[in-house]
Amino acid sequence: MTCFTAFPIFTPVAWHIHARIRRTALAGMGLWAMAAIAFSSTAHAQPATSPAAQTQPPSRAWMTIGQRRFGITLADTAAARAFAAAMPLSLEMAELNGNEKHADLREPLPTSAARPGTIRSGDLLLYGTRTVVIFYATFDASYSYTRLGQVDNPAALTQALGTQGVRVTFSRQ
Template sequence: MKIYIDIQGNTISGTLKSDSDAAKSFAALLPLQLKLSDYAATEKVADLPKPLSTQNEPAGTAAKVGDITYYAPWGNLAIFHKSFGYANGLVALGTLDSGIELMRKPGELDVTIRLAD
């Protein structure tokens, strides 16, 4: 599943996992307007309007640069611009195909995430 993230006049793309209940649950929320904020100098995060399904998902995962994830304990989206070790409750949704440099910009980012046409 291809997605687009519109950020300050730029559009970057990503790919959601097709075999993931959590990714399908996320896709069902799109389009979404979110305010991504910095967290731990490693990721951009935003609260989601409702919890995602984590049925059939692993208990946790490690994140790599460009990973689009869901942190189930807090109910937030997390897009990683630096790699991060294993975390319980972290669920992989997909990856960015481009634009990681935009996620590294300091401060909040107003974004719209939508499914590709």
């Protein structure tokens, strides 16, 4: 009588070789499976930011001096976001050097100061942690500032600010 088994009968040496082949095959299948999982998860991964967030327009604010209103494009900085959160805000700004108006805030803002090299008319910058500065002339500077924003059309800024101290109101609307 012939007996058939589901598993072939191996000698101890053959069994050892067969076990090694099985381990190698399983390891290879495991690598293929991990690669397939990794590929499928990256193939369907969502971008870190949505397209809407990538095309979002810059933040806007307004600066009112007397009867003149100027649009401001706020910088993408923590200081600019904190400044916007404090609005509406009216500041009595003092004249300095014939090229800037400045005023101190009650609360400090976060800083990421850098030397801009050239200050441009319309720059809205933070000096230190509390001093808001509006520049109405273009010149070279070696001081460090944190960018808050830029007046969109600074052509009439010099006339609106005048030569003395002035009240400036910043608002989101």
